[in-house]
Amino acid sequence: MGKMISIAIDGPAGAGKSTIARRIAAELGFYYVDTGAIYRTVAYFMDLLGISPKDTDGVERYIDELTVGIEYDEDGLQHMIMNGMDVTGDIRTQDISQKASLISAQPVVREVLLDMQREVARQHNVVMDGRDIGTVVLPEADVKIFLTATPEVRAQRRTDELMAKGQKADFNKILAEIKQRDHQDTHRDIAPLKMSRDSVKVDSSELTIDQVVETIRKVVAEKVGL
Numbered sequence: 001m002g003k004m005i006s007i008a009i010d011g012p013a014g015a016g017k018s019t020i021a022r023r024i025a026a027e028l029g030f031y032y033v034d035t036g037a038i039y040r041t042v043a044y045f046m047d048l049l050g051i052s053p054k055d056t057d058g059v060e061r062y063i064d065e066l067t068v069g070i071e072y073d074e075d076g077l078q079h080m081i082m083n084g085m086d087v088t089g090d091i092r093t094q095d096i097s098q099k100a101s102l103i104s105a106q107p108v109v110r111e112v113l114l115d116m117q118r119e120v121a122r123q124h125n126v127v128m129d130g131r132d133i134g135t136v137v138l139p140e141a142d143v144k145i146f147l148t149a150t151p152e153v154r155a156q157r158r159t160d161e162l163m164a165k166g167q168k169a170d171f172n173k174i175l176a177e178i179k180q181r182d183h184q185d186t187h188r189d190i191a192p193l194k195m196s197r198d199s200v201k202v203d204s205s206e207l208t209i210d211q212v213v214e215t216i217r218k219v220v221a222e223k224v225g226l
């Protein structure tokens with residue numbers, strides 16, 4: 001097996017990482033790996049057991065009971081499998097967003113997931129999105145992007161998204177949640193969200209999805225000729 005190509009896309013919650021990463025992966029024929037979904041699956045599992053994401057002893061005690069699987073459907077969408085059960089839809093709630101952010105600060109969780117993420121990148125060409133991909137998971141990634149946008153823009157996009165689905169959305173509440181998650185994700189002790197020196201920063205605040213994809217494709221073309 002030759003060396004695989006990896007593209008790391010890190011950034012704060014709601015910057016559009018998954019939309020962008022999925023598009024780029026599809027265009028290049030790479031695997032798309034949404035690592036946040038893996039943390040969400042752990043949070044969901046512990047939640048079902050009634051274990052608080054801050055309960056270090058509880059999380060350490062039960063983490064071995066969990067087997068996380070990643071599968072892809074024919075549209076290339078990533079499905080999360082928790083002990084054999086597809087929980088892809090269940091992990092997309094505001095409650096699980098917050099719990100995933102808290103549980104991701106638990107050292108045992110980061111340790112278990114680190115190997116899993118590296119193994120996928122060892123076997124496949126990947127576009128991997130998360131918080132610590134370029135800094136910790138794949139420090140040797142061929143391309144590193146730090147995708148960001150102002151908290152207000154991210155909150156507005158999330159509000160529009162929920163309203164388009166006919167759901168209730170309170171901009172101020174969403175903004176407060178985004179700021180809280182930013183704080184947690186950047187201030188934890190292990191592998192906090194930060195921009196590595198060798199990554200290219202892309203601020204999507206004033207860009208369309210197409211423009212962001214185009215910007216990143218240019219970086220990919222420069223670095224790996226694809």
Ligand code: DC
Nearest residue numbers: 035036037039100101104130131132
């Ligand atoms: O990308 P997301 O919103 O689905 O991620 C959920 C949480 O998981 C996020 O708030 C922090 C954590 N996470 C992480 O610590 N490291 C990653 N590589 C990806 C996500």
